[in-house]
Amino acid sequence: ENNRIDLLIHNIGTLITMQGTQEPRRGDEMSEVAAVRRGAVAIIDGIIVAVGTEEEVLAQIGERPITHKHDAEGKLVTPGLIDPHTHLVHGGTRENELALKLKGASYLEILAQGGGILSTVRSTRQASEDELYVKAKKSLDTMLSYGVTTAEAKSGYGLTLEDELKQLRVTRKLNQEHPVDLVSTFMGAHMVPEEYKGRSQEFVQLLIEEMLPEVKRQGLAEFCDVFCEHGVFSVEESEQILLAAKAMGFGLKIHADEIEPMGGAQLAGKLGCISAEHLLAASDEGLEAMQRAGVIAVCLPATSFNLRLKHHARARRMIEIGLPVALSTDYNPGSSPTESIQLVMTLGCLNLGMSPEEVLTAVTINAAHAIGKADTIGSLEAGKQADLVIFNADNLAYLPYHFGINHVHSVFKQGKMVVSDGNRIH
Numbered sequence: 219e220n221n222r223i224d225l226l227i228h229n230i231g232t233l234i235t236m237q238g239t240q241e242p243r244r245g246d247e248m249s250e251v252a253a254v255r256r257g258a259v260a261i262i263d264g265i266i267v268a269v270g271t272e273e274e275v276l277a278q279i280g281e282r283p284i285t286h287k288h289d290a291e292g293k294l295v296t297p298g299l300i301d302p303h304t305h306l307v308h309g310g311t312r313e314n315e316l317a318l319k320l321k322g323a324s325y326l327e328i329l330a331q332g333g334g335i336l337s338t339v340r341s342t343r344q345a346s347e348d349e350l351y352v353k354a355k356k357s358l359d360t361m362l363s364y365g366v367t368t369a370e371a372k373s374g375y376g377l378t379l380e381d382e383l384k385q386l387r388v389t390r391k392l393n394q395e396h397p398v399d400l401v402s403t404f405m406g407a408h409m410v411p412e413e414y415k416g417r418s419q420e421f422v423q424l425l426i427e428e429m430l431p432e433v434k435r436q437g438l439a440e441f442c443d444v445f446c447e448h449g450v451f452s453v454e455e456s457e458q459i460l461l462a463a464k465a466m467g468f469g470l471k472i473h474a475d476e477i478e479p480m481g482g483a484q485l486a487g488k489l490g491c492i493s494a495e496h497l498l499a500a501s502d503e504g505l506e507a508m509q510r511a512g513v514i515a516v517c518l519p520a521t522s523f524n525l526r527l528k529h530h531a532r533a534r535r536m537i538e539i540g541l542p543v544a545l546s547t548d549y550n551p552g553s554s555p556t557e558s559i560q561l562v563m564t565l566g567c568l569n570l571g572m573s574p575e576e577v578l579t580a581v582t583i584n585a586a587h588a589i590g591k592a593d594t595i596g597s598l599e600a601g602k603q604a605d606l607v608i609f610n611a612d613n614l615a616y617l618p619y620h621f622g623i624n625h626v627h628s629v630f631k632q633g634k635m636v637v638s639d640g641n642r643i644h
């Protein structure tokens with residue numbers, strides 16, 4: 219009975235397998251998406267057992283009985299999309315900042331006035347664990363409906379041990395109860411809270427001596443992230459925090475050179491971070507230091523769009539020097555209040571100058587590498603999770619080209635259809 223095929227998805231007009239090297243895709247590899255015409259995928263127990271042309275797959279499964287057949291009606295199928303950088307769990311909203319921005323206030327000016335992150339910290343501290351859960355679940359439902367099957371979720375709006383643990387418990391509960399898999403990142407080093415204003419070294423000690431050890435003990439995060447930015451954490455403080463996190467076994471991420479060229483990219487290379495994020499102001503030296511150390515560049519085009527910046531992350535330069543690029547929404551209530559990974563794909567093309575193929579690589583296999591999960595997700599090949607999306611399109615370029623709408627037809631998570639013809643069914 220164990221040779222029964224649970225699900226065969228067939229009549230796939232364009233099947234993008236994203237097969238290729240097991241390393242993060244760089245340079246020309248980012249354009250090689252391994253597309254197949256008239257494709258099929260065979261699945262048992264949520265795992266892909268055969269993938270390729272319909273002929274190849276049918277030959278491989280032979281006479282084995284098939285429980286469910288799903289006709290993809292000639293549509294486009296890709297691996298489940300992966301959002302590797304989100305501030306998913308938080309309280310409150312910051313639409314008040316729109317008027318401030320339109321009057322010309324910058325992100326850091328709003329932050330300096332006690333707005334920005336600090337206003338979300340106040341809302342998150344006041345919110346109950348259940349309120350945070352309900353709010354984050356709605357966003358996760360939206361991400362799923364846009365084709366995201368795995369996402370990363372950072373803490374960083376609590377800034378006390380108890381409130382950081384509260385956020386991280388919400389991520390853990392969502393990961394257990396929601397179809398979308400979540401990878402958890404501790405980001406207590408998001409901002410020095412008001413009660414530690416002017417005493418940042420004491421807050422750094424609190425992070426290193428109290429928060430990191432407790433998060434580790436409770437197994438509530440795989441990664442540690444730091445906002446290395448002017449007026450937030452200096453390069454020295456960022457290094458202090460990330461070295462301590464590394465010593466405790468956390469993977470390292472860093473919000474680097476978002477607004478000012480602080481040298482965060484160089485630090486990412488020096489510490490061997492798994493990824494560095496934003497990089498709008500990163501210098502050539504910084505990008506080269508990252509490339510030499512195998513750091514993945516996570517670009518966040520919805521953030522630079524929302525901050526009305528004149529320049530965006532230099533993705534073309536990154537691809538030229540062989541730096542693997544991933545894309546993400548940076549979903550958060552201030553600098554990027556959107557769950558739409560499809561908008562990010564469009565902005566990846568229009569503002570970062572990436573091709574549709576490079577953009578899809580950046581939100582599948584390279585995004586999987588950025589959260590350390592490329593051995594199980596990010597491409598459609600035998601042995602990997604059957605996370606995949608059927609789009610209302612028959613080719614890849616149509617997705618970023620036709621922007622501002624949701625192109626998802628159906629989403630499968632570990633071989634189970636969770637979104638069908640635009641409706642949530644599990």
Ligand SMILES: O=C(O)CC1=NCN=C1
Pocket residue numbers: 305334335338445473476550551552553
């Ligand atoms: O503004 C926020 O809430 C999130 C953010 N952290 C670093 N940049 C943006």
Ligand SMILES: [Zn+2]
Pocket residue numbers: 303305473495548550
């Ligand atoms: Zn961020």
